[in-house]
Amino acid sequence: MSSVLNENFDYGQLDKIIEQHEPTAVIAILQDIQEIYRYLPPEIFPYLAEKLHTSESRIYSIATFYENFSLDPKGKYVIKVCDGTACHVRKSVPILNYLREELGLDEKKKTTDDLSFTVETVSCLGACGLAPVMTVNDEVHSGMTPESAAALLGSLKEAL
Amino acid sequence: MNNNFMIIDGSPVPIEGEKNLLELIRKAGIEMPTFCYYSELSVYGACRMCMVENKWGGMEAACSTPPKAGMEIKTNTPRLRKYRKMILELLLANHCRDCTTCDKNGKCKLQELATRFDVHRVRFDNPKSEPLIDDSSLSITRDANKCILCGDCVRMCNEIQNVGAIDFAFRGSNMKVACAFNKPIAESNCVGCGQCAAVCPTAAIVIKDDAHLLWQQLNDNDTLAIAQVAPAVRVAVAKEFGYKGENVMGKITACLHRIGFDLVFDTATGADMTVMEEANEFLERLENGGPFPMFTSCCPAWVKYAENEYPELLPNISTCRSPMQMFAPVIHEQYKNCGKKVLSVAVMPCTAKKFEAARDEFKDENGKPYVDIVITTQELIKMIKQAGIVFEDIEPEAIDLPFGTMTGSGVIFGVTGGVMEAVIRRVSDDKSISALRNLAFEGVRGFGDIREFELPLKDRTLKVAAVNGLGNVAKIVERIKSGEHFDLIEVMACPNGCIGGAGQPFASTHEKHKRGENLYKADKLCTLKFSEENPLMKELYSGMLKGREHELLHVNYVK
Numbered sequence: 001m002s003s004v005l006n007e008n009f010d011y012g013q014l015d016k017i018i019e020q021h022e023p024t025a026v027i028a029i030l031q032d033i034q035e036i037y038r039y040l041p042p043e044i045f046p047y048l049a050e051k052l053h054t055s056e057s058r059i060y061s062i063a064t065f066y067e068n069f070s071l072d073p074k075g076k077y078v079i080k081v082c083d084g085t086a087c088h089v090r091k092s093v094p095i096l097n098y099l100r101e102e103l104g105l106d107e108k109k110k111t112t113d114d115l116s117f118t119v120e121t122v123s124c125l126g127a128c129g130l131a132p133v134m135t136v137n138d139e140v141h142s143g144m145t146p147e148s149a150a151a152l153l154g155s156l157k158e159a160l
Numbered sequence: 161m162n163n164n165f166m167i168i169d170g171s172p173v174p175i176e177g178e179k180n181l182l183e184l185i186r187k188a189g190i191e192m193p194t195f196c197y198y199s200e201l202s203v204y205g206a207c208r209m210c211m212v213e214n215k216w217g218g219m220e221a222a223c224s225t226p227p228k229a230g231m232e233i234k235t236n237t238p239r240l241r242k243y244r245k246m247i248l249e250l251l252l253a254n255h256c257r258d259c260t261t262c263d264k265n266g267k268c269k270l271q272e273l274a275t276r277f278d279v280h281r282v283r284f285d286n287p288k289s290e291p292l293i294d295d296s297s298l299s300i301t302r303d304a305n306k307c308i309l310c311g312d313c314v315r316m317c318n319e320i321q322n323v324g325a326i327d328f329a330f331r332g333s334n335m336k337v338a339c340a341f342n343k344p345i346a347e348s349n350c351v352g353c354g355q356c357a358a359v360c361p362t363a364a365i366v367i368k369d370d371a372h373l374l375w376q377q378l379n380d381n382d383t384l385a386i387a388q389v390a391p392a393v394r395v396a397v398a399k400e401f402g403y404k405g406e407n408v409m410g411k412i413t414a415c416l417h418r419i420g421f422d423l424v425f426d427t428a429t430g431a432d433m434t435v436m437e438e439a440n441e442f443l444e445r446l447e448n449g450g451p452f453p454m455f456t457s458c459c460p461a462w463v464k465y466a467e468n469e470y471p472e473l474l475p476n477i478s479t480c481r482s483p484m485q486m487f488a489p490v491i492h493e494q495y496k497n498c499g500k501k502v503l504s505v506a507v508m509p510c511t512a513k514k515f516e517a518a519r520d521e522f523k524d525e526n527g528k529p530y531v532d533i534v535i536t537t538q539e540l541i542k543m544i545k546q547a548g549i550v551f552e553d554i555e556p557e558a559i560d561l562p563f564g565t566m567t568g569s570g571v572i573f574g575v576t577g578g579v580m581e582a583v584i585r586r587v588s589d590d591k592s593i594s595a596l597r598n599l600a601f602e603g604v605r606g607f608g609d610i611r612e613f614e615l616p617l618k619d620r621t622l623k624v625a626a627v628n629g630l631g632n633v634a635k636i637v638e639r640i641k642s643g644e645h646f647d648l649i650e651v652m653a654c655p656n657g658c659i660g661g662a663g664q665p666f667a668s669t670h671e672k673h674k675r676g677e678n679l680y681k682a683d684k685l686c687t688l689k690f691s692e693e694n695p696l697m698k699e700l701y702s703g704m705l706k707g708r709e710h711e712l713l714h715v716n717y718v719k
């Protein structure tokens with residue numbers, strides 16, 4: 001569908017990603033896009049539909065099928081607190097509660113309005129020996145407590 | 161000896177190229193229950209209603225299992241009955257079951273199968289007991305809480321129509337049929353063809369119902385109610401009344417009078433005007449060298465599709481309005497000073513016509529649409545039933561004056577290839593009966609996806625094609641873009657043309673083809689075959705239309 005393009009959006013970047021893949025490799029293309037934007041911006045849907053000769057609804061279908069894809073913008077720092085059995089038992093919940101309270105977030109509102117932080121839970125990071133574990137943009141922090149989380153959050157805020 | 165057979169419920173059934181067990185079982189005269197199977201769509205195998213049991217007690221989905229010589233299956237065992245009943249119970253468990261007030265009451269496949277398999281109670285709580293309506297579209301209405309996720313609509317919209325307005329979204333128990341970003345259907349690239357509604361087994365997608373609106377406006381003494389009836393309608397009504405008629409235009413006319421219409425006209429008359437204008441435009445283009453190919457413009461879903469997908473082709477689309485939209489302004493001109501409020505209604509095989517009627521291009525000098533209400537064939541049938549008319553008994557009546565004549569050219573507009581055939585009749589020099597016959601057998605007729613042929617005209621050879629089903633448009637556009645030349649291309653969005661419109665009662669492909677043949681029969685019975693022979697054309701062109709052809713009969717879709 002020939003939709004109106006958003007002038008402020010960098011479609012060149014999308015073109016580069018599209019060039020690197022087969023047009024049928026929609027999942028891989030979406031992953032690469034999410035890598036850049038940390039989510040799937042709405043602008044990409046009509047553009048991809050046209051370039052990949054498919055429909056917006058089909059891309060939406062794929063994007064909503066996989067948990068890993070996000071349609072909501074994420075913060076500069078994405079903090080994932082593990083709530084798998086091992087982490088849960090070793091008290092991950094107080095860490096999660098602390099972060100949420102500190103950043104004004106909750107179960108539904110996962111990202112701060114200024115797009116600095118996103119706080120999510122994951123079911124298991126596969127690092128149970130290091131419980132309780134959390135990641136900040138894929139960097140693993142082990143043996144966390146609410147106190148060490150506070151220190152970490154402080155340094156992240158400074159680095160914003 | 162021929163060993164190529166298999167055993168179905170104890171009887172041998174020969175395998176004759178059937179693609180799957182389901183086709184074979186149906187050939188054997190057994191009505192298998194299905195939700196997700198249509199021969200023209202890809203096999204999805206999701207509903208599991210078509211399960212059969214093999215001789216080892218294994219279960220197989222008949223729709224997705226190819227037949228094999230020597231195979232033995234049973235289609236109706238206690239286990240199968242139990243499973244089918246369970247599936248139905250689970251489907252009903254999260255289905256808005258307001259059957260008595262549902263649009264599909266009596267025509268719903270879920271209802272039908274639940275009755276057939278004796279589902280008397282549902283043991284689970286229902287999280288979807290209320291309707292969840294999207295009535296943003298002028299053509300179709302969706303109720304997500306009636307969806308059983310069979311995917312028929314999704315495959316129709318994607319595979320056959322190549323529109324892709326809807327698809328599955330989300331996962332697991334959250335899964336649903338949705339447009340991108342869950343937007344209302346009217347904000348998507350839906351073209352309103354309604355083919356999704358035609359295959360939906362439940363009321364999750366239905367035709368937008370305007371019959372109640374029409375009832376409200378009929379039977380008012382200060383209103384002059386005028387109906388025009390499209391060609392395809394007359395060959396799709398009889399069966400719904402269990403009546404063995406083919407072309408029942410006379411009975412339809414009588415019913416419309418009885419329902420409360422003062423005047424009933426035939427859209428085939430409008431089609432004659434379309435032929436006159438379209439032929440002129442085509443000859444002009446031949447004179448001026450293009451632009452080619454010239455595409456027909458009668459089908460509003462095709463026009464919308466072109467606007468969405470191929471805006472660069474809009475200059476190629478004929479500027480002729482559709483027959484409905486040519487006839488409506490003429491009716492308007494004729495009666496605008498009659499002293500009464502005019503109610504202009506069109507009875508169409510088509511859901512997209514409802515949208516076309518509301519387009520800004522088709523409004524009169526006061527901003528009022530030329531066509532006030534479009535009802536589909538299905539709505540007409542419903543209204544006839546609501547009025548208590550016994551279809552079998554009603555005597556046929558003639559079309560009213562002053563627009564009482566039409567030609568065979570106008571009538572065949574309802575079937576794929578018809579518009580093109582009519583235009584060719586008009587432009588060709590040889591008007592003999594044998595020339596007509598040759599034309600009919602040359603390849604214009606038939607139901608193939610894309611039918612093309614060459615035709616001598618004066619000093620050149622024309623290349624023309626008829627396309628039906630929007631999914632076939634991309635194929636021909638690709639050829640055009642790679643340099644192939646066509647002079648004239650007819651496009652009808654619905655497979656088989658208007659006879660297969662989504663506003664028509666549900667029909668198998670075979671029945672649709674029968675409708676087409678009946679339109680050709682109607683053409684044969686017309687004394688007048690060429691639109692220019694219609695005495696009304698002479699009268700209109702020397703009277704009301706004189707010097708106003710462009711204003712009243714043409715439209716420019718190029719923005």
Ligand code: SF4
Nearest residue numbers: 317350351353354356
């Ligand atoms: S009306 Fe036609 S285009 Fe619209 S969703 Fe249904 S099948 Fe697709």
Ligand code: SF4
Nearest residue numbers: 307308310311313360
């Ligand atoms: S809307 Fe109708 S056709 Fe589409 S998946 Fe739901 S039940 Fe099936």
Ligand code: FES
Nearest residue numbers: 196205207208223
């Ligand atoms: S018809 Fe075979 S699984 Fe639905």
